[in-house]
Amino acid sequence: MTELALLFRQITDPGLSQYTYLVGCERTGEALLIDPERDIDRYDRIAAEEGMRIAVVAETHIHADFLTGVREYAERPDVRVVLSKAGPPDWQYAWIGAGHAAYTLVGDGDHFTVGSIDVEVRHTPGHTPEHIVFVVTDRGSGADIPMGVASGDFLFVGDVGRPDLLESAAGAVGSMRPAAEQLQVSLGVVSTWPDFMQVWPGHGAGSACGKALGAVPWSTIGYERRFNGALTLAAESRTGFVEAILSGQPEPPPYFARMKQLNRDGVPLLGTLPRPRELSVAETVADPSLLVLDTRADRVAFMDAHLPGSLHAPATRQFTTATGAFVEPSASIVLVALEDQLDDLARQLVRIGLDRIEGWIPVDAFDAWHAHGGATSSIVRIGFPEAVPPGTDSVWVDVRGAEEFAADHVPGAIQIAQSRLAVEYGRIPRTHPVTVHCATGGRAALASAYLQRLGFDVRYVDDDFSRWRTSN
CATH class of the missing domain: 3.40.250.10 (Rhodanese-like domain)
Known part of the structure; x- marks a missing residue:
């Protein structure tokens, strides 16, 4: 019986619903790390616990929701960095060559090895123009067909990556529709992969990098072909796919633009974690x-x-x-x-x-x-039945997303998604108390504190939105 020569670990960041992958060769003790976040000491610890040395660090794309740890690893002369060369000039890695690590720029069809592990690169533009995925084959166990694909933000469990972020978050006007069309073409590669091949996505449920991500941490190509609605639609209709994938995406927070720029141009080195x-x-x-x-x-x-x-x-x-x-x-x-x-x-x-x-x-x-009576502040907390309706004596701010607002809302309310409040609060009049609500109270709590800090007189609705209908 042939033994597997591959070690696999999925490392989760629950706050960002983000996945990093450690793929190691048991025979040589060398490991590949895919899409690390900036605090890299935890990956080093996990690798050491598994008897592995991180030899290659690779990235699927220039991320929008977190700062990459690849720049940290680039300071190490015993690490090789693998990055995409597939994007247009505006989305090439400007910092490449900094640090001490060797680096390799890869494109569609390229291969690299880590011990006895073979990694094939496929260019999958759409979520971003430079996006690549890594198809992993365990040659050490005698396999000549792939075990899995580290799919980044190209293919998720139950969804595909959103193609609008360059425009909606990074300000590249006019880019989202061509990107959606590109994504539809890129998804054609999935039909060439075997059903049993595992899908190792870059994110899970709760991430803003898609709109319907599943809570299951990994899947298979065959399962996604049967049950991933976006993938099915991409195979059936370009026009239908483009319209569907560009509608209903959550509003990206403003910090996404900064992450994009820093990850492209060079993340400041962190070193050790701050100790307050x-x-x-x-x-x-x-x-x-x-x-x-x-x-x-x-x-x-x-x-x-x-x-x-x-x-x-x-x-x-x-x-x-x-x-x-x-x-x-x-x-x-x-x-x-x-x-x-x-x-x-x-x-x-x-x-x-x-x-x-x-x-x-x-x-x-x-x-x-x-x-002991020290200075504190408070915010008035109410339910929907006690709230003064929008009008001359009250301004209402609905911090749910645009899709939620379109489905049902309080007449006269101003819709500003909680994630966009910092750049759109200027739309809120300061002449009257501001009543802030969302669907169940969580997002409104965050928004209420922020608006109070800005000097607004806030009323926080700690209630379920369904009660507005029953109380009006």
């Missing part, structure tokens, strides 16, 4: 240059009392959503947090380029400050 120092509440409140991110998960507790100017950034899967939408990279950040959450929170921040983590305040210290 413990601060007192008093010194934090006295320094107006600091931005407080209150990571308590209880939004009711936040609305009842928080440090003035704080943003609600719960230490849940919402954390990256909140910080990416509302925090500028120049901000000097202080976290109200539990000590055992600090490492994970720091990682989530640096993955989107928020490196200036100046300090942290223990939740217990904030509670004591509040209990």
